[in-house]
Amino acid sequence: MVPGNDTVDTALIVAWLREFDRLTTENAQYLTELDAALGDADHGLNMYRGMKAVVAKLDEGVAGDLAAVCKQVATTLISSVGGAAGPLYGTLFLRMAPVLGANTAVDATTFAAAPRAGVDGVVARGRAELGDKTMIDALVPAGDALDAALSAGAGLPEALRQAADAAAAGRDATLPLVARKGRASYLGERSAGHLDPGAASSAMLIAAAATAAEGPAS
Amino acid sequence: MTVGLVVVGHSRALAHASVALVQMMIHGSGVPITVAAGLDETTFGTDATAIADAIAAADQGQGVVVLMDLGSAVLSAELALDLIDDVVRDRVVLCPVVAAGNFFTS
Numbered sequence: 001m002v003p004g005n006d007t008v009d010t011a012l013i014v015a016w017l018r019e020f021d022r023l024t025t026e027n028a029q030y031l032t033e034l035d036a037a038l039g040d041a042d043h044g045l046n047m048y049r050g051m052k053a054v055v056a057k058l059d060e061g062v063a064g065d066l067a068a069v070c071k072q073v074a075t076t077l078i079s080s081v082g083g084a085a086g087p088l089y090g091t092l093f094l095r096m097a098p099v100l101g102a103n104t105a106v107d108a109t110t111f112a113a114a115p116r117a118g119v120d121g122v123v124a125r126g127r128a129e130l131g132d133k134t135m136i137d138a139l140v141p142a143g144d145a146l147d148a149a150l151s152a153g154a155g156l157p158e159a160l161r162q163a164a165d166a167a168a169a170g171r172d173a174t175l176p177l178v179a180r181k182g183r184a185s186y187l188g189e190r191s192a193g194h195l196d197p198g199a200a201s202s203a204m205l206i207a208a209a210a211t212a213a214e215g216p217a218s
Numbered sequence: 219m220t221v222g223l224v225v226v227g228h229s230r231a232l233a234h235a236s237v238a239l240v241q242m243m244i245h246g247s248g249v250p251i252t253v254a255a256g257l258d259e260t261t262f263g264t265d266a267t268a269i270a271d272a273i274a275a276a277d278q279g280q281g282v283v284v285l286m287d288l289g290s291a292v293l294s295a296e297l298a299l300d301l302i303d304d305v306v307r308d309r310v311v312l313c314p315v316v317a318a319g320n321f322f323t324s
Contacts, residue, residue, distance in 0.1 A: 042262075046263070075267060078265060078266045078267055078294075078297065079257070079265045079267050079268070080257065080265075081263070082228075082257050082261065082262060082263020082264065082265075082290075083263060083290050084289065084290035084293050085290075086263065086264070086265070086266070086290065086294065087264075087266055087290065087293040087294045087296070087297040088293065090266065090297065091297060094300075125293060125296065125297065126293070182289070183289060
């Protein structure tokens with residue numbers, strides 16, 4: 001991927017997924033520690049297992065259009081993550097597929113509609129709202145920032161970097177929140193003071209996209 | 219033909235044990251019961267694609283009741299409904315129960 005290139009092709013999606021795998025591997029223990037405070041202490045391991053399965057499929061060869069790649073990623077995550085992140089991240093990639101369609105490359109604006117559809121799918125699947133202390137607290141601000149940056153004329157790498165910054169801010173903003181969804185909600189007020197592990201892995205997903213779009217470090 | 223049952227849980231061993239117990243009690247009833255539990259024999263988790271397959275296997279045209287434990291099993295079962303045929307989906311009922319060990323005793 002050439003830095004500054006505003007076309008999203010299969011190679012960029014693959015680079016995104018490989019970078020997300022690198023981040024979830026590097027931070028598996030961290031994600032599990034976050035989940036130990038709020039949930040059942042398996043989020044890091046689950047994401048590690050899921051992304052290793054995704055990368056194994058990529059290593060076998062990437063065939064087909066962007067929709068086919070997204071569907072394959074979705075199916076792999078659904079079958080291998082195990083926890084709530086499986087159906088949620090699976091839904092995200094599943095809903096991206098029809099937007100990207102039978103293309104092998106799309107422009108930045110067309111691409112931006114795909115994660116937007118994916119995030120809408122996650123919101124519907126999880127029946128969560130902003131501020132419920134979930135992954136959508138990172139994903140929704142990221143989608144907003146991506147759209148705003150592209151509308152303002154930013155290139156895709158810059159727009160995705162702003163989206164990643166928004167996702168990180170959204171993740172950090174989950175710290176004082178009281179969880180209203182998932183196992184963390186059983187803790188009630190005691191869930192405040194901990195970062196949401198799903199928001200943390202979601203911020204990694206968007207950061208990985210920005211890094212992939214920026215291309216290899218020179 | 220009867221309504222089919224699908225048992226969805228995080229532990230394959232627990233789900234199979236629950237079903238074995240029930241099969242003993244309802245012997246010869248002909249009720250199809252399928253299991254979609256665990257990622258494999260020993261890894262806890264739920265898999266929407268496996269649930270979709272289990273629904274198809276349990277469906278005799280009279281409908282399917284999906285019993286699942288709480289939490290991510292509910293999300294996976296709901297995603298499974300997106301993955302199956304429209305005709306089958308219309309005769310599937312999702313029924314969350316407390317936990318895999320309590321499928322048939324609660």
